[in-house]
Amino acid sequence: MSQFDIYKRQHQSVEILELNGELDAHTAPVLEQHITKLIESEKYQIVVNFSSLEYISSAGLGVFMAYIEDLRERGGDIKLTNMKENVYNVFDLLGFPTLYDILDEESQAIKRFQNPSESE
Amino acid sequence: MLIESHDPDFVTNNLLLIVMGKLLTPKAAILLRDEKSGEMYVASSKGRTGLAPDVRFHCPPENCPVDKPVYEIDEICDIMPEAVRESGLKLFFTIRTSTEHLGYLCIAPKIGKGHYPAEELNFIENLVIISAVALSNSMLVSRLKSANRELDQKVQELNTLFDISREFNAMVDRSQMLNVFRFTLMGQMFVRRFFFLMRMEGKPQIVIQHGLKGQVSNEAKEQILNMDAEYLEVSAMDNPPEFLVQNEIIALVRVSFQDERAVLGISKRANNESYTRSDYNFLISLGNLAFLSIQKTFLLESRIEKERMEEELTIARTIQNMLFPSPIPKPKPFDIAAINVPSRQVGGDYYDVLCADEKQLYLAIADVTGKGIPASLLMANLQAMLHVLSPLDLDLAATTGKINNIIYKNTPIDKFISFFWGRIDLESMVFEYCNAGHNPPVLWNAEKSSIEHLSTGGMLLGALETMMPYESGTVHLNRGDVVIMFTDGISEAMNEQDEEFGEERIAELLEEHHQKTAGEIQRIILDEVKAFCKGNYGDDITMLLFKVD
Numbered sequence: 001m002s003q004f005d006i007y008k009r010q011h012q013s014v015e016i017l018e019l020n021g022e023l024d025a026h027t028a029p030v031l032e033q034h035i036t037k038l039i040e041s042e043k044y045q046i047v048v049n050f051s052s053l054e055y056i057s058s059a060g061l062g063v064f065m066a067y068i069e070d071l072r073e074r075g076g077d078i079k080l081t082n083m084k085e086n087v088y089n090v091f092d093l094l095g096f097p098t099l100y101d102i103l104d105e106e107s108q109a110i111k112r113f114q115n116p117s118e119s120e
Numbered sequence: 121m122l123i124e125s126h127d128p129d130f131v132t133n134n135l136l137l138i139v140m141g142k143l144l145t146p147k148a149a150i151l152l153r154d155e156k157s158g159e160m161y162v163a164s165s166k167g168r169t170g171l172a173p174d175v176r177f178h179c180p181p182e183n184c185p186v187d188k189p190v191y192e193i194d195e196i197c198d199i200m201p202e203a204v205r206e207s208g209l210k211l212f213f214t215i216r217t218s219t220e221h222l223g224y225l226c227i228a229p230k231i232g233k234g235h236y237p238a239e240e241l242n243f244i245e246n247l248v249i250i251s252a253v254a255l256s257n258s259m260l261v262s263r264l265k266s267a268n269r270e271l272d273q274k275v276q277e278l279n280t281l282f283d284i285s286r287e288f289n290a291m292v293d294r295s296q297m298l299n300v301f302r303f304t305l306m307g308q309m310f311v312r313r314f315f316f317l318m319r320m321e322g323k324p325q326i327v328i329q330h331g332l333k334g335q336v337s338n339e340a341k342e343q344i345l346n347m348d349a350e351y352l353e354v355s356a357m358d359n360p361p362e363f364l365v366q367n368e369i370i371a372l373v374r375v376s377f378q379d380e381r382a383v384l385g386i387s388k389r390a391n392n393e394s395y396t397r398s399d400y401n402f403l404i405s406l407g408n409l410a411f412l413s414i415q416k417t418f419l420l421e422s423r424i425e426k427e428r429m430e431e432e433l434t435i436a437r438t439i440q441n442m443l444f445p446s447p448i449p450k451p452k453p454f455d456i457a458a459i460n461v462p463s464r465q466v467g468g469d470y471y472d473v474l475c476a477d478e479k480q481l482y483l484a485i486a487d488v489t490g491k492g493i494p495a496s497l498l499m500a501n502l503q504a505m506l507h508v509l510s511p512l513d514l515d516l517a518a519t520t521g522k523i524n525n526i527i528y529k530n531t532p533i534d535k536f537i538s539f540f541w542g543r544i545d546l547e548s549m550v551f552e553y554c555n556a557g558h559n560p561p562v563l564w565n566a567e568k569s570s571i572e573h574l575s576t577g578g579m580l581l582g583a584l585e586t587m588m589p590y591e592s593g594t595v596h597l598n599r600g601d602v603v604i605m606f607t608d609g610i611s612e613a614m615n616e617q618d619e620e621f622g623e624e625r626i627a628e629l630l631e632e633h634h635q636k637t638a639g640e641i642q643r644i645i646l647d648e649v650k651a652f653c654k655g656n657y658g659d660d661i662t663m664l665l666f667k668v669d
Contacts, residue, residue, distance in 0.1 A: 024283050025284050025286070025287035025304060026287050026290075028300065029296070029299060032299070057279060057280060057307075058276070058280040058283070058303075058304050058307035058308035059280070059283060059284065059287075059300055059304040059307055060303070061303075061307030061308070062304055062305065062307030063307070065303075065306035065307055065311070065312060065390070066302065066303065066306055066330060068312075089272070090276060093269070093272055093273055093276050094276070094308060094310055095310045095389065095393065098390070098391040099310075099390045099391065
């Protein structure tokens with residue numbers, strides 16, 4: 001079975017989830033739990049750091065799809081950072097860059113949350 | 121530089137810049153043929169041509185002149201749309217390789233004077249030839265890139281199906297399964313709203329959805345489930361349910377297995393791209409996988425339920441076995457044999473042998489209408505009554521009347537019990553009995569060497585409240601007498617010609633074998649019945665017989 005862990009950090013108002021291992025149909029519910037917990041505790045600014053994620057399947061992407069609207073309606077967002085090339089390719093193939101902020105570095109994502117006017 | 125580039129836009133852009141710089145023309149454009157649609161389109165234009173980048177026009181290759189390196193607008197205007205004719209572009213250089221015609225490089229007249237010197241035109245012609253090769257190469261490269269991307273998408277689709285089927289195989293929990301399905305669908309299709317409708321326990325139900333608002337009527341669900349096509353776009357429906365329109369569900373995909381079907385409805389993609397034939401194929405595969413896996417969970421649940429029922433029945437059987445006497449009391453001088461074989465796990469037949477004290481022996485046999493659990497409950501009820509009543513030395517006929525009233529209150533009107541019981545006084549050897557609608561037991565009277573039937577009593581238990589008192593019959597038992605009590609499972613066992621074994625045959629067998637032991641007589645009758653019906657007993661089988669030694 002696939003290995004998957006999430007480490008949680010915080011940078012001021014921004015919640016950072018660091019994904020490790022493989023995010024697929026089997027492990028997607030784990031990520032879902034983390035995100036719903038953040039939403040329940042009214043944390044709507046989420047950065048997901050993919051630096052240690054080795055593999056992602058469509059089910060993994062689906063978790064982001066399922067909560068993005070919810071978060072944006074509450075004035076928050078999920079920003080995705082530090083993807084390995086193979087992981088980014090999946091996001092790209094399925095069209096995600098049109099809807100999500102996908103950034104090279106976690107710090108850029110945090111900056112965008114802090115100064116939304118400066119972004120783009 | 122032009123030749124090395126693999127980017128068609130770079131090539132067209134530079135070609136235009138070089139041409140305009142060299143010829144000092146204020147306007148130029150490149151028209152190319154779109155490989156997919158076959159239409160011509162404006163690939164690039166500079167200067168005030170008035171050509172928007174989305175200008176497209178139909179122009180079949182066979183109508184396009186390609187033989188001359190360059191055409192005047194007058195020679196070519198019949199294939200050009202108005203936008204091009206009015207753009208002020210006058211000269212059309214044919215862009216072609218040795219095998220294919222790619223399009224035209226179009227330029228306006230020179231600033232100031234109208235005509236280009238021949239050497240300038242020559243130069244452009246040569247430039248166009250070189251560019252054509254570069255353009256053709258770069259188009260090939262982008263074709264390859266797009267083919268590669270399509271391939272990657274197919275691989276991703278396959279990975280997704282593999283991922284989800286592996287997960288489904290390992291799962292039994294329906295809600296987890298539906299959740300995984302939800303994520304996979306939303307991730308792969310890039311959609312934010314969807315529903316999955318299937319018939320569950322006869323009713324159409326949305327088993328999982330995301331992002332939908334409002335209620336769906338059953339009529340709408342039925343209408344959706346009854347769609348004819350394998351997939352269809354809501355915009356093509358004659359009368360789409362309000363619920364679909366309201367939630368911006370734009371496509372429906374149907375999956376079916378045997379007579380069951382389910383429908384997956386999805387909103388537009390988050391990037392507004394439309395669904396292709398290939399997407400629909402993927403959705404059908406994913407939908408089928410989910411549908412079968414969900415059905416699997418229902419089957420599994422019913423199997424678990426069935427196993428639980430079977431386990432309970434086994435326990436019930438054990439309990440019922442304990443309601444029969446074991447060991448059977450055999451006070452002297454009685455030889456007693458008994459057997460009960462329910463046709464199901466538990467049954468409604470009953471027999472009992474009770475020897476409350478040294479003075480009296482009770483024998484009983486009963487048959488509850490129906491089979492299985494309902495019958496076994498009544499049988500247990502009757503058994504409890506007899507065990508309480510028999511030690512009290514009550515009047516047999518009057519007690520039968522009281523038992524009837526209790527059974528009547530305890531049972532629905534279509535449930536009855538045929539019942540026979542008797543009490544032998546061990547000192548006087550008087551056998552008093554009462555037959556409540558049961559098949560009359562057969563008595564072998566050794567003294568008279570004749571058969572008698574024990575039928576005195578009254579009506580079936582549980583049919584009506586006792587109005588007419590039950591009567592009891594009396595027999596004086598002598599050495600060699602045999603009494604056989606049985607249920608209709610024996611007398612009504614059927615052969616292949618639909619004939620019943622019959623009470624007469626039991627009497628005949630008894631007459632023939634009365635000198636044998638109780639066990640032997642029982643064995644003989646059972647063997648005969650078995651041979652008669654070829655082992656296809658339709659009912660519970662019970663027999664109780666005793667012989668006076």
